[in-house]
Amino acid sequence: MRSELITRALGLPDPVGEPRPFTYSSSQTWTLDTTDGRVLLKHLPAAQPATLAFERRARAAAIAMPTPVGHPAHIDGVGLVRAYAWIDGRPLRDTDDIAAWLGETLARLHAIEPAEPAGPDWYHLHDDRWHTWLRAAPRPWTPALREHLPDILAATAWVARAFDDTADHVTTHRDIETHNIMITAAGPVLIDWDSAGPDSAGLETAHAAYSLATHHGPRPDRAAIRRVLDAYTAGGGTAPTGPDVLARRAGIRLGRLAERLRMSLGEQPAGPRDLTENETRAQAQIRSFPAFTHNLIRYADLFT
Known part of the structure; x- marks a missing residue:
C-alpha cells in the first residue's frame, strides 16, 4: 500500500514513511506515521455501517476504546480500511486487577x-x-x-x-x-x-x-x-x-x-x-x- 494513497483516501495527515505490517490474526493491521502522530490501519473484512454506527454510540457512552481518525475507505487490493489513533499500551498482565x-x-x-x-x-x-x-x-x-x-x-x-x-x-x-x-x-x-x-x-x-x-x-x-x-x-x-x-x-x-x-x-x-x-x-x-x-x-x- 502506498502511504500517499492511503492518507488521501482516509483523510489523514501527510504520511511520514510507508505503512509497516503490525499484526495479522482475524484482521490484518499496519502502523503508519503521519505528521500528526502514529496511526493503526486495520482491514475490516466484515464491517457494516451499523457496526460503525454502534462504535460511535459506545464512544458517546464513555466506553474506553480506540479513537478513529479520518474516515473508512476502500483501498485497492485490501478492502475496507479504517485508521485509529495509536494506543500506547500493553497487554493485560496477571497482576492487573480490572x-x-x-x-x-x-x-x-x-x-x-x-x-x-x-x-x-x-x-x-x-x-x-x-x-x-x-x-x-x-x-x-x-x-x-x-x-x-x-x-x-x-x-x-x-x-x-x-x-x-x-x-x-x-x-x-x-x-x-x-x-x-x-x-x-x-x-x-x-x-x-x-x-x-x-x-x-x-x-x-x-x-x-x-x-x-x-x-x-x-x-x-x-x-x-x-x-x-x-x-x-x-x-x-x-x-x-x-x-x-x-x-x-x-x-x-x-x-x-x-x-x-x-x-x-x-x-x-x-x-x-x-x-x-x-x-x-x-x-x-x-x-x-x-x-x-x-x-x-x-x-x-x-x-x-
Whole structure:
C-alpha cells in the first residue's frame, strides 16, 4: 500500500514513511506515521455501517476504546480500511486487577441499545455443516470429528437453547476477551470492535467474567468473577446465573473450530496461519470438546 494513497483516501495527515505490517490474526493491521502522530490501519473484512454506527454510540457512552481518525475507505487490493489513533499500551498482565472496570464497562455497554434476538453467526452452525465437513475429502482431523460428532452436535444444541432462553438481547462488542483489553496510563481500553452486533447481555457478561477469571490459569478465580458481577449489577446490569450461563463460551469454541475446518478445506482463506498447524489444532480441539463442555457446565456454580 502506498502511504500517499492511503492518507488521501482516509483523510489523514501527510504520511511520514510507508505503512509497516503490525499484526495479522482475524484482521490484518499496519502502523503508519503521519505528521500528526502514529496511526493503526486495520482491514475490516466484515464491517457494516451499523457496526460503525454502534462504535460511535459506545464512544458517546464513555466506553474506553480506540479513537478513529479520518474516515473508512476502500483501498485497492485490501478492502475496507479504517485508521485509529495509536494506543500506547500493553497487554493485560496477571497482576492487573480490572474486574471492577470490566463489570462497569459491560453494564454501560449493555445499556446503549437493545437488539432483536440474535447472536454471532457462529452460534447458528447447523447440523448439516458438520456432516458436510465430515463427508469432505479426508483431513487429519476427520477421524476425531467422526468420533466426537455427537459431542459437537450436543454442544451446538446447547448453545442454541441457551440463546433461545434469554430475553436480554443487546447490541454489544461480542469479543470481550482478555486479549482484547490493553492497559494504558489512563486505564484499560477495549479494542477490536469490528465484530460488534446483537448478543445476549447476560451470556456475554458471564463469558467476559470467565475469560478474566481464567487469565491466571485453567482454574477460574471465583473472587474475580464475583467482583465483575458486583460491578455489573452496581451499574444497572442483571447478574447472569443458571446451568447454561457459560454456553456462549462453547459457542465461541465451536465458531473457531468451524473456522479452522473451513480453512483446512479451502472454503476460507487461511491468512497467515500455517495449515498443518491449523489442522493439528483443529484435531486437538475436537478431541478435547467433551472435557471442555463438561468443565463449562461444572463451573456454572461459580455464578451462583
